[in-house]
Amino acid sequence: xxxxxxxxxxxxxxxxxxxxxxxxxxxxxxxxxxxxxxxxxxxxxxxxxxxxxxxxxxxxxxxxxxxxxxxxxxxxxxxxxxxxxxxxxxxxxxxxxxxxxxxxxxxxxxxxxxxxxxxxxxxxxxxxxxxxxxxxx
Numbered sequence: 226x227x228x229x230x231x232x233x234x235x236x237x238x239x240x241x242x243x244x245x246x247x248x249x250x251x252x253x254x255x256x257x258x259x260x261x262x263x264x265x266x267x268x269x270x271x272x273x274x275x276x277x278x279x280x281x282x283x284x285x286x287x288x289x290x291x292x293x294x295x296x297x298x299x300x301x302x303x304x305x306x307x308x309x310x311x312x313x314x315x316x317x318x319x320x321x322x323x324x325x326x327x328x329x330x331x332x333x334x335x336x337x338x339x340x341x342x343x344x345x346x347x348x349x350x351x352x353x354x355x356x357x358x359x360x361x362x
Contacts (some may be wrong), residue, residue, distance in 0.1 A: 231303040231348055239267045239285030242281050243261040247353040250345045254321060256282035265321035265344045287360065315341055315357050329358040 228282050246253040255264035255346055259276035263284075275292065291311035299305040313335065327335050328344060343358035348354050 252284040253281040288315040
């Protein structure tokens, strides 16, 4: 199982630009060009004003932990050697709440409201994921 592939996200046309930017180590998300709302999850229409026009705006990468859980069971073979691992929700300064992992710290030290910043983890040669690490407030 050492060579087991990690579970990978589906590469849909709506998400392809996001992953292209993460590969370049940039956190970008759709921003409505009509009302300015950051769209996440990504969508063809703005959930606030229903406009189509969007741009891929650079995010600060700063946020705060909104919630988290520590997983003690591997729901996919790839996670077995990584137990226990955390799954977190981070509120970005720009508004969206994103699912992620907190890295570079012990699981037992994660706290709600803790300030974090984006880091990038190469999962495969073609895929880079956004994770978050603690930052000084």
